[in-house]
Amino acid sequence: MSYIPKYILKRLVPKDAVTLEGDEISVEVTNVISPIPIGDLPGSLKDVLYIDLDGETVFSPEKQEIADDVKLFWDGEEYDLETIKQAGGGTMAVGGKLKVKIPNKWDLSVGETHKLKLKVDIDSPIEIEFEREISE
Numbered sequence: 001m002s003y004i005p006k007y008i009l010k011r012l013v014p015k016d017a018v019t020l021e022g023d024e025i026s027v028e029v030t031n032v033i034s035p036i037p038i039g040d041l042p043g044s045l046k047d048v049l050y051i052d053l054d055g056e057t058v059f060s061p062e063k064q065e066i067a068d069d070v071k072l073f074w075d076g077e078e079y080d081l082e083t084i085k086q087a088g089g090g091t092m093a094v095g096g097k098l099k100v101k102i103p104n105k106w107d108l109s110v111g112e113t114h115k116l117k118l119k120v121d122i123d124s125p126i127e128i129e130f131e132r133e134i135s136e
Contacts, residue, residue, distance in 0.1 A: 004033075004128060008033065009130060012029060012033070012128060013029055013128065013132065014028075014030070018132040018133070019135050020104065020108065020109070020110050020135075020136060021101065023103060024071075024102060025103075025134070026099055026100070027099070027100045027116065028097055029098045029099075029100070029118075030095070031093065031094055031097075032094065033094070035093055036091065037090065038087060038088075038091065038092055039086070039089075039090020039091065040090070041120075041122065042122070044081060044082050045082075045084055045085070045120070046061065046064065046067055046081045047061050048061070048120050048122055049061075049119070050121060051102075051119075052116065053106060053114060053116060055115065058106070059102075066102055067081060069102065070100065070101070071100070071102075072084050072099070073099040073101070074092065074096065074098050075088065110134050110135060110136050113131060113132065113133045113134075114134065115131045
């Protein structure tokens with residue numbers, strides 16, 4: 001697994017990237033590294049995605065309670081965990097923004113700080129871990 005330097009992580013997940021929008025937590029990530037060939041994912045993103053909140057796994061291939069409620073937005077188009085492979089013609093370009101919205105089943109509030117870890121467990125796993133304050 002590759003290490004992402006902090007200065008790149010700050011551009012990848014800006015300080016104001018985690019927001020509370022109604023009853024959903026929203027995380028916006030900007031691809032600042034290289035084109036990501038999401039069309040090459042084996043199977044569904046459901047099978048390789050892990051989300052940890054404050055050290056507790058809240059989503060994984062084994063823990064799918066929120067799978068149908070996850071919404072992904074790329075270039076103004078909405079996708080789910082099954083259809084995201086079609087975004088950007090199968091490639092997420094550098095400079096593109098991916099917004100992930102999940103139901104706020106943990107009663108998180110504006111002003112709280114939480115640690116998030118997102119991992120895509122493929123041949124060369126992608127993992128980003130960051131701590132952010134939830135904003136409006």
